[in-house]
Amino acid sequence: MFPGGRLSLRVFEQRYYEMAKNCIASGESFGIVTLNAGNEVGENQSFARVGTAVNVASFDAPQPNLFVLDVIGDQRFEILSSRVRSNGLHHATVRWLPNVEKSALPTEYATLLTALKPIVDALGESRFAPPFDLDDANWVSSRLAEIIKMPPALKQTLLEVNDVDLRLKTLAQLMARGASSAN
Numbered sequence: 001m002f003p004g005g006r007l008s009l010r011v012f013e014q015r016y017y018e019m020a021k022n023c024i025a026s027g028e029s030f031g032i033v034t035l036n037a038g039n040e041v042g043e044n045q046s047f048a049r050v051g052t053a054v055n056v057a058s059f060d061a062p063q064p065n066l067f068v069l070d071v072i073g074d075q076r077f078e079i080l081s082s083r084v085r086s087n088g089l090h091h092a093t094v095r096w097l098p099n100v101e102k103s104a105l106p107t108e109y110a111t112l113l114t115a116l117k118p119i120v121d122a123l124g125e126s127r128f129a130p131p132f133d134l135d136d137a138n139w140v141s142s143r144l145a146e147i148i149k150m151p152p153a154l155k156q157t158l159l160e161v162n163d164v165d166l167r168l169k170t171l172a173q174l175m176a177r178g179a180s181s182a183n
Contacts, residue, residue: 001032001052002142002159003099005073006129012066015089020056020067029053029074031092034156047090049079050097050160057129072129075099076159100164105137109168115175116144141167148174 011020023030033051054071077094085091120132133139145158161167
């Protein structure tokens with residue numbers, strides 16, 4: 001999950017359901033991080049050190065103990081320490097990472113925009129959170145990093161990169177090698 005990204009979540013596990021209910025009521029965000037090792041429930045879990053805080057844009061409760069959340073990525077964070085609460089929910093102390101500055105998409109990466117634009121046009125707000133900033137290098141690289149099929153570790157590395165040009169270069173290389181979008 002990248003800042004500015006949109007994700008639909010089905011929340012039914014009790015600990016996440018309670019967290020979602022509290023976030024909806026308070027308007028607070030919660031963090032999404034990559035699980036590197038272990039299972040979502042149980043011991044020996046290992047999480048990525050960088051994640052993204054998300055805000056609930058909308059929700060539905062189609063049946064008891066089920067939320068369908070539409071979340072929008074807000075700001076990246078680095079986990080400084082974490083602990084597991086008695087209900088199994090992870091709670092972390094984080095350092096907020098600076099937002100990547102808006103910058104024009106360099107012309108050398110026009111092919112990336114050419115690949116992304118039809119997907120944005122086709123899926124619109126069902127997959128992407130407005131505003132659609134197709135002129136911003138960070139927005140374009142973030143959206144492509146979200147939809148291109150790649151190993152989770154590489155996607156995580158791209159989330160952690162502050163250098164938009166390096167992210168664009170990496171994505172251009174992936175696209176040249178035939179990576180496909182998962183729309």
